[in-house]
Amino acid sequence: xxxxxxxxxxPPLLTDLYQFxxxxxxxxxxxxxxxxxxxxxxxxxxxxxxxxxxxxxxDCLLFLRSFRFADEDVEFLRSVMPPDTDPAFFQFLxxxxxxxxxxxxxxxxxxxxxxxxLMEVAGPLAVVQLLETSLLCLVNYASxxxxxxxxxxxxxxxxxxxxxxxxxxxxGPDGGLTxxxxxxxxxxxxxxxxxAGFLFGIPVAGTMAHSYVTSFTSLEEVWPQTLSxxxxxxxxxxxxSLTKGWLSRVCDLLGAEPGKIHEGELAAFLSYAIAYPQNxxxxxxxxxxxxxxILNFCAVALVLCELGYRPVGVRLxxxxxxxxxxxxxxxxxxxxxxxxIPAFDSLIIVGTNNISExxxxxxxxxxxxxxxxxxxTCTKQPSLGCVYKLVEVRGRPRMKVSEDPEKSTVxxxxxxxxxxxxxxxxxLDVVCLAVESPPEAGLPLSCYPLGCNHTALSVTPAxxxxxxxxxxxxxxVRMGRSLKH
Numbered sequence: 001x002x003x004x005x006x007x008x009x010x011p012p013l014l015t016d017l018y019q020f021x022x023x024x025x026x027x028x029x030x031x032x033x034x035x036x037x038x039x040x041x042x043x044x045x046x047x048x049x050x051x052x053x054x055x056x057x058x059d060c061l062l063f064l065r066s067f068r069f070a071d072e073d074v075e076f077l078r079s080v081m082p083p084d085t086d087p088a089f090f091q092f093l094x095x096x097x098x099x100x101x102x103x104x105x106x107x108x109x110x111x112x113x114x115x116x117x118l119m120e121v122a123g124p125l126a127v128v129q130l131l132e133t134s135l136l137c138l139v140n141y142a143s144x145x146x147x148x149x150x151x152x153x154x155x156x157x158x159x160x161x162x163x164x165x166x167x168x169x170x171x172g173p174d175g176g177l178t179x180x181x182x183x184x185x186x187x188x189x190x191x192x193x194x195x196a197g198f199l200f201g202i203p204v205a206g207t208m209a210h211s212y213v214t215s216f217t218s219l220e221e222v223w224p225q226t227l228s229x230x231x232x233x234x235x236x237x238x239x240x241s242l243t244k245g246w247l248s249r250v251c252d253l254l255g256a257e258p259g260k261i262h263e264g265e266l267a268a269f270l271s272y273a274i275a276y277p278q279n280x281x282x283x284x285x286x287x288x289x290x291x292x293x294i295l296n297f298c299a300v301a302l303v304l305c306e307l308g309y310r311p312v313g314v315r316l317x318x319x320x321x322x323x324x325x326x327x328x329x330x331x332x333x334x335x336x337x338x339x340x341i342p343a344f345d346s347l348i349i350v351g352t353n354n355i356s357e358x359x360x361x362x363x364x365x366x367x368x369x370x371x372x373x374x375x376x377t378c379t380k381q382p383s384l385g386c387v388y389k390l391v392e393v394r395g396r397p398r399m400k401v402s403e404d405p406e407k408s409t410v411x412x413x414x415x416x417x418x419x420x421x422x423x424x425x426x427x428l429d430v431v432c433l434a435v436e437s438p439p440e441a442g443l444p445l446s447c448y449p450l451g452c453n454h455t456a457l458s459v460t461p462a463x464x465x466x467x468x469x470x471x472x473x474x475x476x477v478r479m480g481r482s483l484k485h
Contacts, residue, residue: 009174010063013073015133020077023126024089032092032126037392037413040119040135043406046147047380053150054118055182056142057108060135061477064098067131100124101131103472106416109146109185110467115450116429117414118386120468125393132388141175142182144384148375149186155360161368163205165192165352166376179376192370207279207315208272213286216267227274230308239303243270246306247299253338254331260291269300273311277304281312281350289316289324294331305341313348313367321351322364329365416468419445419461428459429467439464 026032046052069077074090101123112118121128121135149164156162164183170176180196190205191197197204216222219240226236243266251258265287273280280301284293294314301311316324328349336344352370356379360369373379389409390398397411413434421427430439430447439445444460470478 010059010134010138011073012067012069012130012134013076014137015130017080019130019133020081023093023130024081024085026126026129027089027092028086032124034125034394035122036125036128036390036394037120037122038128038132038388039117039391039409039414040121040139040386040388041115041117042143042384042386043114044385045114046144046378046384047151049147049151051111051113051147052143052384053146053186054106054110054112054139054143055108055146055185056139057105057471059138059142060103060105060119061472063134063138064101064103064131064472065475065477067096067098069093069096096127096130097475098123098127098131098472099475101127101472102470104468105471106468111426113429116416116431116467118468120413121388122413136386136388140384140386142178143386144378144381145179145376146182146186147384148378148380149183149188151357152360152369152371152375153187155357156369160366161190162188163190163192163350163352163368163370164188164372164375165206165370166372167193169373170376176376183375188371190368207276207281208268208283210283210286210317212272213265213268213283216264216271218263219267219270222267222270222274224274227277227303227307230277237307239270239274242303242306243299246302247295249339250295250298250302250335253334254295256291256295260288261295262287262292265292266296266299269296273300273304277307277309279312280304280309281315281348283315283317284328285316285318285324289319290327294328298331298335301344301347302335302339302341305343310343311347313350315350315352315370316366317352319353321353321355321366322359322362325349325351325365326363415466418465418467419459420463420465422462424463428461438466 023032042052071094074094077093078090101121104120106112106118119135121131152162164180166179167176170179176193177196177199180191180193180202181200184191184202189203191202192204192206194204196202222240225238225240227239228234228236269282272282282297284297287293297314304311314328332344332347335341348367349365350368350370351364351366354373355369355371356374389400391409391411392398392413399411400407400409402408414431415434415438417430417439418426419428419430419439430445439461441461441463444458446456446458448454449457472478
């Protein structure tokens, strides 16, 4: 299903107008079929870090495979290009496709670094020029948000589950879907985005919002008011009376004041538990976590345990999540010990309030962390800054020499190799001209690290891998696995 969406959202007109004016000038000069090569790369590692994850390759392949101009596309271009444009050019566009294009790319989700050519796009000059903006659009945000997700994963550690829940804060529907997809590649376990689950097979998760809790005011609104045990061997029990009894015991255990407990919240929890006795995970901070939410949760959860069900846990969505999670975990432990309910030892605590990469370093008892705004909007850095630069035409190197040395380009077709040490760890990426001999395992290699004042470095790899692979040629995707991420 996901493959059918990309051509619709990335048609060939989703580009800058100057791509067409340049294509016309090439065509007018008879240069449109000259073989040209472009490199795609970024200049600086994002978020002040030392790496990026390259993403968006899947969408680029689908875009290239479906790249064709429809009649209505050509008619619109006829209306926006200068009136003296030769009409034959529009017929030329109508016949264009990517059958002459070859794409070499780093695989989806690979760790990459600044100034390394991640994609090489080769083919007829007019065509590969027209691809520039669309390819950059497809990889820039995907790589940025994938990298951001990886940083959250590193900060959270390997054991906690991460939930992406940024759709409502994303930059439009397509931004939301892209975020859900590529944060999953970057290390997130779950998404709240149902459409992303449908299109991309990402596990979805979610239970209730504050609105559900605040919609209840009293226990009279709970219906039905009975629940059968999980094995169904006994008649349905009066769940309200049972809950009141457990609530009294919980208040005694914790020294809580029953008068501060919000009855509407208890009603909401009961109603949801009756609907989903095997998936009970309420948000407990609609009023007060300590004075109401945790007490009401424990009472309902203890009822479920008595009837043979296993409550899942709670969600915290405001205040100091770290401190609250520790307090909630302490209450779970007390209930487990006092009431001999082992299920309380495995209850999870979900935190979802304005979580940033830095906040994950604070001590807490959160088992699942939901991240929205800071993840999908990449608040620390809004753009990765991938660029697409011409490096060869007709077999001759081309170079941009800029007044800003950082924007100068390295000419010529290149090969990119990743060097592996004896322990199997990658330690260096080497960029060299395509005509040069590749590095060889076990042989010393003299290279010049970027930004090190031309000081040569001698290294000896235990193994050498070619970082880029041919993924598209002659109109066909060449690597099936690239479409499965």
